[in-house]
Amino acid sequence: MRRVSEPLExxxxxxxxxxxxxxxxxxxxxxxxxxxxxxxxxxxxWVDADFSKKHYSDHVSKPFYKGLESFITAGPxxxxxxxxxxxxxxxxxxxxxxEPKKAVPGTIRGDYSQHSYEWADKKGIAIKNLIHASxxxxxxxxxxxxxxxxxxxxxxxxxxxxxxx
Ligand code: AMP
Numbered sequence: 001m002r003r004v005s006e007p008l009e010x011x012x013x014x015x016x017x018x019x020x021x022x023x024x025x026x027x028x029x030x031x032x033x034x035x036x037x038x039x040x041x042x043x044x045x046w047v048d049a050d051f052s053k054k055h056y057s058d059h060v061s062k063p064f065y066k067g068l069e070s071f072i073t074a075g076p077x078x079x080x081x082x083x084x085x086x087x088x089x090x091x092x093x094x095x096x097x098x099e100p101k102k103a104v105p106g107t108i109r110g111d112y113s114q115h116s117y118e119w120a121d122k123k124g125i126a127i128k129n130l131i132h133a134s135x136x137x138x139x140x141x142x143x144x145x146x147x148x149x150x151x152x153x154x155x156x157x158x159x160x161x162x163x164x165x
Pocket of ligand 1: 129
């Protein structure tokens with residue numbers, strides 16, 4: 001069990017256009033709520049190419065970036081700020097491996113997709129892996145600043161703070 005003495009963190013989660021178009025928004029959010037993670041910011045955004053380059057600044061020069069940009073700009077995404085004890089690590093574990101085919105059952109990617117790099121490469125498209133989650137606390141802070149104004153992030157209490165931790 002995670003302990004309240006562990007750090008309370010905020011992380012960025014994006015439900016990518018494939019998750020939105022497959023009507024998996026509620027299903028995925030429920031998994032985070034059930035474990036006691038708290039949504040402290042949420043909105044639907046249709047990302048443009050400039051914003052994609054900012055969000056994926058580490059990947060812009062990589063060969064797969066063009067496909068990634070086409071994918072992330074193809075439809076609206078749900079952006080969420082998620083708060084909880086060690087939430088960066090917990091959310092990454094719940095999301096699973098980047099390549100859904102390799103993601104283990106029980107993870108979000110492992111349960112809702114079978115996409116592989118091989119198949120995506122053959123089709124000349126980006127891998128459809130449903131969800132993005134910040135990979136470190138430092139990146140979470142950077143990404144939250146990019147996606148949310150301070151006034152869009154909220155502090156409130158949930159019953160999980162009494163019954164789950
Ligand atoms: P990351 O910042 O590592 O989460 O990567 C962002 C996204 O880039 C991933 O969710 C994939 O869609 C894509 N990606 C990362 N690495 C690769 C790769 N080696 N080949 C193709 N796409 C990738």
